[in-house]
Amino acid sequence: MQHVLSVLVRNRAGVLTRVSGLFSRRGYNIESLVVGTTEKHGISRMTIVVNGDDNIIEQVIKQLYKLIDVIKVQNITNDPFVDRELVLIRVRVTKESRAEIMDTVLQVFRGRIVDISGDSMMIEATGDTGKIEAIEAYLSSFGIKEMARTGKVALARGAKDRRD
Amino acid sequence: MKTGAEVVIEALLRNNTELVFSYPGGAILPVYNALGRSPIKNVLVRQEQGAAHAASGYARVTGKAGVVIATSGPGATNLVTGIATANMDSIPLVLITGQVSTDMIGTDAFQETDITGITHPITKHNYLVKNSDDLAEVIDEAFHIATTGRKGPVLIDIPKDVAAGKTKGTVKPIHLPSYQPTVKGSMRQLKKAATVMENAKRPLIFAGGGVVAAAAQKELAAFAALIDAAVCTSLMGIGSIDTKNERSLGMTGLHGRTGANLAMSECDLLIAVGCRFDDRVTLNHSGFAAAKKIIHIDIDPAEIGKNIGANIPIVGDVAAVLTDLATVTTAKTNEDWMRQVAAWRGQWPPQAAADNSLMAFQITAALNRLTPKDVIYTTDVGQHQMFAAQNLEIEAGPHFITSGGLGTMGYGLPAAIGAKLGAMKQTVIAITGDGSFQMNFNELGTIRDQNLDLKIVLFNNACLGMVRQLQHHYSGDAYFGVDLPGNPDFGLIAQAYGFAAFRIEKREEVFPVLEEALQTPGTVLIDCRISKEDMVFPIVLNNQPLKNMIYE
Ligand SMILES: Cc1ncc(C[n+]2csc(CCOP(=O)(O)OP(=O)(O)O)c2C)c(N)n1
Numbered sequence: 196m197q198h199v200l201s202v203l204v205r206n207r208a209g210v211l212t213r214v215s216g217l218f219s220r221r222g223y224n225i226e227s228l229v230v231g232t233t234e235k236h237g238i239s240r241m242t243i244v245v246n247g248d249d250n251i252i253e254q255v256i257k258q259l260y261k262l263i264d265v266i267k268v269q270n271i272t273n274d275p276f277v278d279r280e281l282v283l284i285r286v287r288v289t290k291e292s293r294a295e296i297m298d299t300v301l302q303v304f305r306g307r308i309v310d311i312s313g314d315s316m317m318i319e320a321t322g323d324t325g326k327i328e329a330i331e332a333y334l335s336s337f338g339i340k341e342m343a344r345t346g347k348v349a350l351a352r353g354a355k356d357r358r359d
Numbered sequence: 360m361k362t363g364a365e366v367v368i369e370a371l372l373r374n375n376t377e378l379v380f381s382y383p384g385g386a387i388l389p390v391y392n393a394l395g396r397s398p399i400k401n402v403l404v405r406q407e408q409g410a411a412h413a414a415s416g417y418a419r420v421t422g423k424a425g426v427v428i429a430t431s432g433p434g435a436t437n438l439v440t441g442i443a444t445a446n447m448d449s450i451p452l453v454l455i456t457g458q459v460s461t462d463m464i465g466t467d468a469f470q471e472t473d474i475t476g477i478t479h480p481i482t483k484h485n486y487l488v489k490n491s492d493d494l495a496e497v498i499d500e501a502f503h504i505a506t507t508g509r510k511g512p513v514l515i516d517i518p519k520d521v522a523a524g525k526t527k528g529t530v531k532p533i534h535l536p537s538y539q540p541t542v543k544g545s546m547r548q549l550k551k552a553a554t555v556m557e558n559a560k561r562p563l564i565f566a567g568g569g570v571v572a573a574a575a576q577k578e579l580a581a582f583a584a585l586i587d588a589a590v591c592t593s594l595m596g597i598g599s600i601d602t603k604n605e606r607s608l609g610m611t612g613l614h615g616r617t618g619a620n621l622a623m624s625e626c627d628l629l630i631a632v633g634c635r636f637d638d639r640v641t642l643n644h645s646g647f648a649a650a651k652k653i654i655h656i657d658i659d660p661a662e663i664g665k666n667i668g669a670n671i672p673i674v675g676d677v678a679a680v681l682t683d684l685a686t687v688t689t690a691k692t693n694e695d696w697m698r699q700v701a702a703w704r705g706q707w708p709p710q711a712a713a714d715n716s717l718m719a720f721q722i723t724a725a726l727n728r729l730t731p732k733d734v735i736y737t738t739d740v741g742q743h744q745m746f747a748a749q750n751l752e753i754e755a756g757p758h759f760i761t762s763g764g765l766g767t768m769g770y771g772l773p774a775a776i777g778a779k780l781g782a783m784k785q786t787v788i789a790i791t792g793d794g795s796f797q798m799n800f801n802e803l804g805t806i807r808d809q810n811l812d813l814k815i816v817l818f819n820n821a822c823l824g825m826v827r828q829l830q831h832h833y834s835g836d837a838y839f840g841v842d843l844p845g846n847p848d849f850g851l852i853a854q855a856y857g858f859a860a861f862r863i864e865k866r867e868e869v870f871p872v873l874e875e876a877l878q879t880p881g882t883v884l885i886d887c888r889i890s891k892e893d894m895v896f897p898i899v900l901n902n903q904p905l906k907n908m909i910y911e
């Protein structure tokens with residue numbers, strides 16, 4: 196099963212290598228890993244989506260805690276949380292398909308058109324993973340030329356301070 | 360203002376460093392120069408791997424961090440085996456490597472290697488210091504991390520310009536909010552454990568290297584007496600209880616003693632203390648836990664449930680946990696179980712073969728009679744290591760220094776150097792094999808330089824015996840790549856360094872020759888010619904449970 200871990204780390208040289216190295220070395224399956232700064236100077240948040248049963252996730256969390264630069268690991272999978280992903284997709288367009296694609300992207304997916312050329316169009320969309328997958332599925336029938344997904348970032352809802 | 364290198368040496372002194380194991384080179388030169396002007400004793404080794412192993416031996420007998428200094432590139436990569444060995448066995452080391460100047464990093468400069476990258480997976484933590492002002496703090500942190508919690512090696516890579524640069528070298532208090540090892544066990548868990556112990560009829564304590572690392576031997580023996588339990592150990596746990604203790608069944612596992620392995624199968628409660636259920640012990644994880652309750656005490660929460668699930672996990676320092684556990688546990692006796700334990704103890708050692716050939720077992724038996732109190736053994740890796748682990752009488756304490764987790768041939772001799780330097784008053788005996796000895800016997804030169812008194816007992820079977828034994832069991836005696844006909848006369852090698860040499864070829868020579876050798880002042884080498892056919896028994900073959908030991 197898929198778990199979402201929200202990990203606070205000291206933003207030291209090599210911390211990303213340590214975390215990603217831990218996953219590959221111990222054979223854990225990372226679905227996505229996103230790093231970015233937080234409100235606190237010198238502290239970054241990694242949002243890691245990882246596959247595995249409960250035992251594996253427990254090991255992942257314990258092993259993460261062993262890294263000196265890891266401050267806090269929250270498994271927010273079963274908590275209410277907000278997650279977002281951003282995608283850029285360059286899709287093939289023809290005279291006939293252009294209007295329909297634009298309409299659907301803007302109306303249904305609340306996306307944006309960020310670039311247009313002769314035979315293609317670049318679309319930007321944000322949302323949870325389900326929405327990103329839906330837009331990808333929709334556009335694939337027209338022919339996706341290139342795509343870049345950021346991977347998931349997530350934060351737990353509410354203001355409670357988690358200790359685990 | 361001081362130089363970074365001076366700050367490094369100050370930090371070593373602040374952290375009670377009396378000696379370092381080192382090997383010089385260009386990138387480490389600034390640090391080396393400062394070292395030369397300091398009161399710290401320098402032990403110049405012959406190869407950097409030797410420095411790491413020696414530091415490990417030193418750390419294990421003193422309980423302090425072993426300190427290593429080496430240069431960049433090949434100096435640093437030569438450390439890798441030693442670092443991995445220490446990491447697997449949770450031995451505290453602080454390793455300082457030189458690095459090319461910061462402006463050259465990433466250019467494939469002369470003798471540049473990314474040693475922090477290389478050692479990420481085999482250190483507890485590591486640093487590349489880019490600013491001279493950070494040196495004091497980083498080194499203090501490194502000692503703290505290496506020697507607390509689950510101990511381990513920490514490497515600090517220092518570019519040449521950072522060591523040469525000027526700094527105030529300000530010392531700051533250690534601030535590591537993300538690193539707070541748990542020392543005390545949770546009272547709730549302790550009480551649960553106490554209840555389980557009351558109902559146990561056949562309790563067995565399985566002690567690992569964590570007991571030795573925490574110097575919790577007294578607490579362990581007292582606790583075993585309190586609940587009337589038997590005690591067996593892992594390879595790394597040898598030294599957690601005196602083998603002469605009536606509760607001690609010796610080492611368990613693939614080459615475990617008969618009684619220890621049977622006790623593992625027959626106990627109804629297993630109290631695992633400071634161990635990680637290595638596959639050399641559990642063999643097949645699935646059947647291991649059957650029909651018994653398991654209490655698992657360890658400083659590292661990640662070890663609990665990693666290999667074997669525990670009914671009652673307790674995270675904490677084993678000495679602290681055992682002390683607290685004793686206060687909530689009621690004393691009891693288990694007469695039937697202890698009668699069985701006594702019977703198992705009586706069954707060991709097995710009888711020697713009828714023919715007159717020299718056997719390893721006779722050497723260990725003679726050592727048991729001849730060695731003084733407080734003797735420290737180091738071993739290499741192979742059959743001789745298992746003979747030693749099964750048969751030597753070992754006192755409680757860091758008296759058995761071996762490479763457990765990584766099984767590193769070449770560990771024994773340099774580890775003996777470090778052990779001796781850490782315990783000059785104690786007799787140190789290196790048990791080695793003809794294969795292992797040839798991995799690092801260059802360190803005889805270090806022994807000469809330092810004028811050390813080591814007794815080297817070489818189990819010479821003219822082959823890589825342990826691998827040969829595997830080929831016996833699993834390859835139908837198709838021996839390949841295991842004979843060493845090119846072996847030198849090891850006695851002559853010892854003599855070339857100015858050491859006395861002895862040779863034992865027959866049974867009747869064992870006792871008198873060993874007696875003379877052990878009484879000879881200074882380092883001696885005793886070349887014991889044992890038969891290739893002298894294999895380690897019992898052994899448990901692949902996919903078998905512990906109780907299915909075979910003896911031929
Ligand atoms: C560095 C290293 N290389 C290879 C091995 C695999 N290995 C384990 S035991 C052994 C043979 C050891 O030979 P020796 O030191 O003569 O000991 P013996 O088994 O003959 O007593 C080998 C090759 C190892 N453990 N370490």
Ligand SMILES: [Mg+2]
Binds near residue numbers: 794819821
């Ligand atoms: Mg041999």
